[in-house]
Amino acid sequence: MTVITIERLTKRFPTVTALDQLTVTIGAGVTGLVGANGAGKSTLIKILLGLLPATEGSASVLGLDVVEEAWQIRGRVGYMPEHDCLPPDVSATEFVVHMARMSGLPPDAARERTADTLRHVGLYEERYRAIGGYSTGMRQRVKLAQALVHDPQLVFLDEPTNGLDPAGRDEMLGLIRRIGAEFGISVLVTSHLLGELERIADQVVIIDAGRLLRASTTADFTRTTQVMSVEVTDLPDANGRDRLGAALTSAGLTVWPEGQLLQVNIVDEGTFDVVRDTTADLGLGLVRMQQGRHRMDEVFRDEEEGVTRVG
Numbered sequence: 001m002t003v004i005t006i007e008r009l010t011k012r013f014p015t016v017t018a019l020d021q022l023t024v025t026i027g028a029g030v031t032g033l034v035g036a037n038g039a040g041k042s043t044l045i046k047i048l049l050g051l052l053p054a055t056e057g058s059a060s061v062l063g064l065d066v067v068e069e070a071w072q073i074r075g076r077v078g079y080m081p082e083h084d085c086l087p088p089d090v091s092a093t094e095f096v097v098h099m100a101r102m103s104g105l106p107p108d109a110a111r112e113r114t115a116d117t118l119r120h121v122g123l124y125e126e127r128y129r130a131i132g133g134y135s136t137g138m139r140q141r142v143k144l145a146q147a148l149v150h151d152p153q154l155v156f157l158d159e160p161t162n163g164l165d166p167a168g169r170d171e172m173l174g175l176i177r178r179i180g181a182e183f184g185i186s187v188l189v190t191s192h193l194l195g196e197l198e199r200i201a202d203q204v205v206i207i208d209a210g211r212l213l214r215a216s217t218t219a220d221f222t223r224t225t226q227v228m229s230v231e232v233t234d235l236p237d238a239n240g241r242d243r244l245g246a247a248l249t250s251a252g253l254t255v256w257p258e259g260q261l262l263q264v265n266i267v268d269e270g271t272f273d274v275v276r277d278t279t280a281d282l283g284l285g286l287v288r289m290q291q292g293r294h295r296m297d298e299v300f301r302d303e304e305e306g307v308t309r310v311g
């Protein structure tokens with residue numbers, strides 16, 4: 001099921017083109033929108049919410065046009081903005097009830113949904129304390145709660161892990177994963193940290209300077225980047241790793257050294273046989289062959305640098 005369709009979307013500010021002919025389709029589930037700072041992620045979300053007009057192109061969210069039907073979109077979509085936007089002197093309950101009422105929920109339903117949502121994000125105990133005394137992690141959860149309180153079909157989460165320590169980041173990522181899995185709410189989550197989205201996203205869309213770099217399922221993304229670490233004995237000579245590297249390169253494989261190990265790009269099942277046979281032919285001892293994956297952030301870095309190790 002398609003939840004977002006974006007066609008040749010362009011946004012020009014006076015001195016910068018934030019989005020440049022972006023065309024991509026986003027399905028249900030959790031989608032990671034990845035890009036460096038300034039890549040255009042927040043601009044895209046604001047256009048999808050109807051908060052900012054595009055210069056050119058079109059987009060629809062849940063089948064609704066972002067210009068003509070922005071009002072209906074807002075009723076069905078939740079938004080967690082990147083920057084802090086919380087009033088310090090009210091409690092989480094007061095703020096989230098207010099946001100629920102703004103979304104059109106009647107008073108009783110707003111209170112009920114607020115209690116449920118704050119429990120879900122782990123803020124139930126502290127719900128009557130003033131937000132001004134909250135930690136960054138708690139404030140991020142309040143922002144998440146107000147995005148969920150009206151039971152949307154889709155939420156936009158703009159850099160939800162910003163400012164969190166590793167433990168807080170893990171907890172936030174777990175919450176996001178559960179929003180998608182347990183409540184069936186589709187999620188578009190942005191981050192400049194590629195590695196963290198690998199863990200929670202069903203799909204990834206990578207943009208750079210407002211242009212699409214790559215869009216695929218997370219599984220496809222990593223499947224194409226299988227590598228194998230090979231370790232050989234130093235005997236009979238200390239150059240075993242390099243001799244093996246040269247022989248495998250001659251055999252048509254892509255290899256590169258990493259510490260004592262040789263990394264080999266896996267083309268297909270036969271790659272394992274080639275490595276084993278070549279090692280034996282050279283009279284080297286095979287200590288281990290271990291299949292692994294590039295982490296998503298390594299792949300991205302390679303693509304950015306124009307290094308092609310794959311295929």
Ligand SMILES: Nc1ncnc2c1ncn2[C@@H]1O[C@H](COP(=O)(O)OP(=O)(O)OP(=O)(O)O)[C@@H](O)[C@H]1O
Pocket residue numbers: 013014016017018035036037038039040041042043044082159192
């Ligand atoms: N209102 C605006 N006026 C002028 N330029 C803007 C405006 N909003 C964004 N930009 C510029 O557009 C580009 C994309 O910004 P955007 O905020 O969408 O990036 P981002 O990927 O969300 O990065 P970040 O995570 O740092 O916010 C940047 O160069 C930014 O400076």
